[in-house]
Amino acid sequence: MKVSVVTPTLNGVEYLRECIESSRASARNGIEVEHVIVDAGSTDGTVELARSLGATVLQGKDRGIFDAINKGSFAASGELLGFLGADDVLLEGGLEAVVEAYTTQRRRWVVGGIRWIDGRGRGLGGLAAPPNWMTPRMLVCLGWNPVMHMATYIARDFYAELGGFDHAFKDCGDYEMFCRALAREPYARVGRPVACFRRTGQNNSANLAHKARALGEVARVKAVHGPSSRAEDLFWRYALKGYFNARNPDWLVSKQLDFGRSRLKLQPHAHF
Template identity: 90%
Template sequence: MKVSVVTPTLNGVEYLRECIESSRANARNGIEVEHVIVDAGSTDGTVELARAMGATVLQGKDRGIFDAINKGSFAASGELLGFLGADDVLVEGGLEAVVAAYRRTGARWVVGGIRWIDGRGRGLGGLAAPPNWMTPRMLVCLGWNPVMHMATYISRDFYAQLGGFDYAYKDCGDYEMFCRALALEPYARVGRPVACFRRTGQNNSASPVHKARAEGEIARVKAVHGPTSGLEETFWKYALKTYFNARNPDWLISKQLDLGRSRLKLQPHAHF
């Protein structure tokens, strides 16, 4: 089976070699991997490196990351389509687990777990795939997206049916599309990490501008898929929060450590 991995880039050469090598390492046991790089005008050697490593490269301006992913996905030829950041990596055996779940269940999309890593590749905890009984109504009550795009694979026909990502969403296009997908059919769940999400401090989620824009986009998604009852929203928010905390103890510890560091930064400096 051919699996296409789509990576949007703009001056992403720093980690790109590791990203491409991780996808190539997953091409085994009957899995062919096509890695498509969609570049928006890099000047740091990203395109040259990608070509030298055998990736398919598409170049040209786009209307944001989700437009770039659409371009790469519709141009790709794999039966399954996945999305991987230039600074992220696939876990060894991750695609085997995805393909096995896809074949076993007949589901048209598959969601796995992720591990967080830092710039040097050191582990920072992880997040297991969310339960496949979750509905879009529950998902939007949570207020953030636990369906990690770098661990999500969608069949070509389902992606076409969905029309890909809505690039009008600059930060939450994955959240919005996964809610639409979930409204049509549940995903197959992979009970192991599929990819590593690198937290470098430069991720969009760390930017105040992106955070503010994401809040507005989340509200738009909630208006379409969420409940009208504030009581129901509160119930599912805390029910799912409890579920994720209980199922992901290392993630819970990591959150508490981050919170502790943030509080220390906010404390006034002592004068001696």
């Protein structure tokens, strides 16, 4: 089976080799991998490196990251489409697990778990794939997106049916499209981590560079897919929060440590 991995880039050379080599290493046991780099005008050697590693490179201006992913996805030729950031990596055996779930569970999209790593590749915890009984109504009550794009693969025909990502969303286009996908049909769940999400402080998801805009986009998604009842909203929010905390103990510990560090930074320094 041919799988296309799409990576949008702009001056992403620092981690790109590891990203592309992780997808190349996944081409085994009957899996062919096509890695498509969609570059918005890098000047740091990103394009040259990608080509030297055998990736297909598309160049040109875009209307944001989700427009770039759409360009790469519609130009790709794989039966399955996946999305990997230039600083993310596929885990060994991850793609094989995705393909197995796709072929055995007979769903048109597949969601796996992720591991978080820092700039040096050190582990920061992980997040398992959400339960496949989750509905869009439940998902938007949670208020954030646990369907991680670097661990999500969509059949080409389903992606076309959905029309790809809505590029009007600049920060939460994955959240919005995955809600639309889930409204149509459930996903096949992979019970293991598929990819590593690198938290460097540079990507939007890590540093919330556009927090107000992102919160506005989340509200737009919720207005379409969420319940009108405040009671139902609170029920699913806390039910799913409890589920994720219980199923992801290392993630829970990591959150508590992050919270503790944030509080220490906010405390005034004592003077002696």
